[in-house]
Amino acid sequence: MQIVREDWIGRLPDDILVNILDRLNVLEAARTSVLARRWRRLPPMLSRLTIDVRDFVAKSATTCHEEEIARNNATMVEVTKSILARRVSNPNSISSMCMTFFLRDDDCISIGHSVEHIMAIHDIDIEFTVLTDKDATHCNLDSMIDYGRLFMLFFDASPIAFGGVTRLCLENLNFGELDIPNILNTCKGLKHLSLSHCCSAREAIVQVEHSQLSELLIVNCRFEKVKLNSLPKLTWMMFWCWKSQDPLLLGHVPLLETVSITNHCLSWQKLVELSKFFGGASPRYLWLGFECEKIWVQPESVTERLAFVFRRLTFVHLDKIPEGCDLTWTFFVLEAAPNLKELYLTVWDHLCIMRTNKEERSALSYSEKKGVEWKSAASDFQQHSLATLVIFGFQSDCMVRYVRRVMEVAVNLKDVFLYHRLNCKLCRHSYDLNRPLKYPSNEEEKSTVLKKLTGRINSSATIHFPVLNMISADQAAKRAIVPLL
Template sequence: MGKGNRDDMLSNLPDDILVNILDRLDVTYAVRTSILSRRWSRLSTKLSRLTISILDFLPRNGPIFEIDEVVRSNAAVVEATTSILAHRDSTRKTIHLLSMTFFLKDSDHISIGHAVAKTMATRKVEMAEFNIMTERDATQCDDDNLASYGKKFILFFDAFPDAFGGLTRLHLENLRFGESDITNVLIVCKRLKDLRLMNCDSGETTTLQVDHSQLSDLAIGDCLFAELLLNSVPKLTRLAFEGWISFHYPLSVGDAPLLEAVKLNNVALSWHKMVELSKFLCGTSVRDLKLGFKCEKIWVQPECLTKSLASVFRQLRFVNLDEIPEGYDLTWTLFILKAAPLLKELYITVYSYLELPLFFQRHAATIRPLPVQVSSIMQL
């Protein structure tokens, strides 16, 4: 501060620059600046990036799923959401990012849905995210919990089609869907670019069929489906499929010409079918491939290279074989080097015993651990 000048240099900056600075802070800190002065109070209503997360309201130390903290923190998210969206500057109609992380609990999510739906009806929102959590995590959820959370989510979804219709990212966990529920979600969420389902299911005989014109990033983890069928996803570039329990071939790809990064990770059980890479790589542009094994039984093996198969693997640039069973490392190294002439990097980790994920503990047969772990990386 200069002598006789009561203003600091920060306050002398133009409003647009100050708003840009505030947009880079957690919204809880940015809003607190409104108490500094009338000018700062107006600035907080002009924020264009609104990230409101229950994780910012939970205690820094201690269990995050303690019931009293969940109730208090979820209520804080509701209050912050309704207050911030209600007091936005009416001259600034565009919101570049609206990201909400909250628990699916009581009527809190209904209040959030009302506020977000009203905002989307009156303003342009470029990117909108729902990260919907459950008060019980995956290790605590039984079948009744999954069914209860699933019904609660569908009631929430049906009540606010406008809010869900404006989403570009949707992250869900610990839900049991009806047979057509996920299909309906994809139909309503026309702008969706990123979908993540963790510990969700709709029955072990159900095929999850995905048709979406805008979806670019899909992650399915520890979900109970008979098969994941990517019918038509013309903009899909990234796929992560981890922890399937299927008795059938787990993954089929139809129209996914831009798919370039694939991550498959599974603990192989006695009933798992062998995966043939050529079946789903055919017709894609996969350049980055990661296969995770975690056990002695391998669920995918090198194929006999014919001319037609060779073309399938020619796009590969980066291959990561994580926790591959002992004895397969040399076989896979030779196969990848032969199949992928444009390969830049090959990373291999040889398997050592790790505890099975919870998802498989209820289903897995006894798996004998291997005693050693060796990592190697080849720059090509």
């Protein structure tokens, strides 16, 4: 007896099937046309087009050589032109286009002109992710200057296309003094801007001012200073690894909700006072990363200015605090943030990303003294909002006193999660040989640590010793260094 399987998916209405296909890239959506006759008419009905040059790379390839990059980019350009040409007279509207391609002379200009042609018929949002054929590790200043000039030629040749850009991701570019202001002025609908491994003219101040920009990502960029003049809709900002003393000036950012700041602090850099760093901003969610090096935050007594900056904080994650540092300094956050509900600490010497050679560290001005000292001005303060304390890299020989103190001052604390050091296959061997972590490994040791934590203090908090591979999705997401991206 032959079993006939019903095509339940194929019986769905066109609009539902198109909604499903809209979540695929163009190549995957096009392949569905071979499933059945009725599927053939669906790809031309897509409202969102996602075209990524990396989808044209053979799955077996691990790296791309220059000839392959040129060939794949050219193929993508021809596919893009063909798709858009067929959609010019199509009654089904396109709402957005997400395009990822390599920065190459004629290819980019062809893409820009094709996009402008379709924009004359359809009102669409454009997303551009512009890649360079050299990655950041192989880009010197001359390469970045060449890429910067090439991008600006592309930009100047496609003003209408960039006028429709809502998301722009750029890498490995050198900008002239007026390039970024010109880009922002042309991309009037821009909502997300990502700059990775970019630089600017020496001593130039990068001015960022835009009426619609809501997300700003600046990672490993060599800018002398970034000035956020007026960003009335900015809600999310990530600023990662600066190389100058005072890299960021925050102006008018009234809606700023989420901030992630990370730095390799060198010996010559002064500690940053967050009350001055944030200016008039008052975020709700704050990630501060220390990259296993010197603490770059200056603990502060509670002043009117600091209280204003921290007044809305509900979540703080202090990431990659170097091992062996006294954690007492973190109490200034508890004192100044009355609405703080969750405090996460990741204490980790991540050896495979650290510079450990003493001569190299000295030559690059890395600091050997990584901790910071601070004594609370209010020894008897109480924190009434904190409900959750999470520590990754808990050490039972040096952190018991810190956890006890948090349990004492956080009078409504409900849960304390104490995790082992985070796993890393690349640096695990070095840990095993040189840096054993004193973490309770069995029930007897956990019971002993538990007694030390709770003895003679009044706290109803529940202490957990969870297994790292059982970390909840919620805690894993909150620990991430790139939040809400």
